[in-house]
Amino acid sequence: MIVVTGATGNVGRALVDRLLAAGRPVRALTRDPRRAALPDGAEVVRFQPDEPAALFGGATALFLYAQAAAPDLLAAARARGVRHVVLLSSGIVQEGADETHPIHVMHATAEQQIRDSKLAWTFLRPNAFATNALQWAPQIRAGDTVRGVFADALSAPIHEDDIAAVAERVLLDGGHEGAVHRLTGPGATSNAEQVAAIGAALGRELTFVETDPGEAGPELFPHVPPQMLERLLRTFGETVGVPPEITDTVEKTTGVPARTFAQWARDHAGDFAGRA
Numbered sequence: 030m031i032v033v034t035g036a037t038g039n040v041g042r043a044l045v046d047r048l049l050a051a052g053r054p055v056r057a058l059t060r061d062p063r064r065a066a067l068p069d070g071a072e073v074v075r076f077q078p079d080e081p082a083a084l085f086g087g088a089t090a091l092f093l094y095a096q097a098a099a100p101d102l103l104a105a106a107r108a109r110g111v112r113h114v115v116l117l118s119s120g121i122v123q124e125g126a127d128e129t130h131p132i133h134v135m136h137a138t139a140e141q142q143i144r145d146s147k148l149a150w151t152f153l154r155p156n157a158f159a160t161n162a163l164q165w166a167p168q169i170r171a172g173d174t175v176r177g178v179f180a181d182a183l184s185a186p187i188h189e190d191d192i193a194a195v196a197e198r199v200l201l202d203g204g205h206e207g208a209v210h211r212l213t214g215p216g217a218t219s220n221a222e223q224v225a226a227i228g229a230a231l232g233r234e235l236t237f238v239e240t241d242p243g244e245a246g247p248e249l250f251p252h253v254p255p256q257m258l259e260r261l262l263r264t265f266g267e268t269v270g271v272p273p274e275i276t277d278t279v280e281k282t283t284g285v286p287a288r289t290f291a292q293w294a295r296d297h298a299g300d301f302a303g304r305a
């Protein structure tokens with residue numbers, strides 16, 4: 030049995046689908062099973078850290094979101110037979126990083142808790158997710174102009190299902206214990222180019238209109254915890270015109286090249302469609 034936290038998230042949901050397709054029993058955790066809409070094949074369990082028997086009975090592996098990590102939870106998992114934990118960490122954790130950055134703190138803390146837990150571990154450290162582009166979906170559904178910050182900020186966005194594909198191999202194949210996998214998409218793309226790629230997937234011409242970061246409110250960043258926005262805007266600003274890290278870990282681990290942002294946009298065209 031593999032326990033998946035964040036099972037309603039972009040990565041967790043893709044991983045649940047993959048593990049079920051591979052014929053593996055999956056326990057999908059969510060804080061609200063009624064709204065989870067998870068596949069029938071998964072055992073859906075309410076995420077209640079104070080009831081670890083229900084979470085970990087019969088389980089051997091755990092896919093963990095950093096938000097769900099806690100020493101007690103890890104101890105309970107180990108006590109009930111879990112041997113391997115795969116953490117969805119972040120590329121922000123690396124040599125020379127600003128260790129006071131709130132996103133660094135969250136993921137580095139989870140990694141340390143896992144190291145301290147005596148469980149075998151694998152850390153997945155993806156950089157920018159392609160799903161961050163969903164921040165523009167309300168504007169694209171409403172019209173052809175997208176207001177956003179830093180038109181020329183560069184990233185190598187990764188498809189959520191490529192992260193799930195790596196997690197699947199790590200969980201099922203063994204041999205990744207103690208490994209840190211830095212994960213990215215296959216190429217650099219700017220914010221303005223991403224919006225253009227979404228337009229191409231929709232058969233529409235979209236225009237990116239750069240907004241002053243000082244005037245960008247949380248409504249433009251639904252995927253960013255509001256208390257982290259100010260610091261994150263500075264991080265985004267630092268990527269303008271700077272070539273991003275690109276790794277080949279997705280292909281090395283899964284045997285399949287990481288998908289491009291254009292492919293992601295085609296896969297998600299339905300999320301952006303809707304203009305009358």
Ligand SMILES: NC(=O)c1ccc[n+]([C@@H]2O[C@H](COP(=O)([O-])OP(=O)(O)OC[C@H]3O[C@@H](n4cnc5c(N)ncnc54)[C@H](OP(=O)(O)O)[C@@H]3O)[C@@H](O)[C@H]2O)c1
Pocket residue numbers: 034035036037038039040041058059060061065076094095096097117118119120154155156157158160161252
């Ligand atoms: N966005 C990026 O560019 C980026 C880059 C590097 C790393 N990351 C990491 O990836 C995560 C986002 O992944 P995603 O896009 O797949 O997530 P998502 O779609 O935003 O979903 C978040 C998931 O986490 C669960 N969750 C949230 N808070 C929780 C808590 N306190 N305890 C237990 N479960 C909790 C939610 O489950 P329920 O609501 O169903 O309980 C939901 O399934 C980030 O939070 C970060 O850790 C993101």
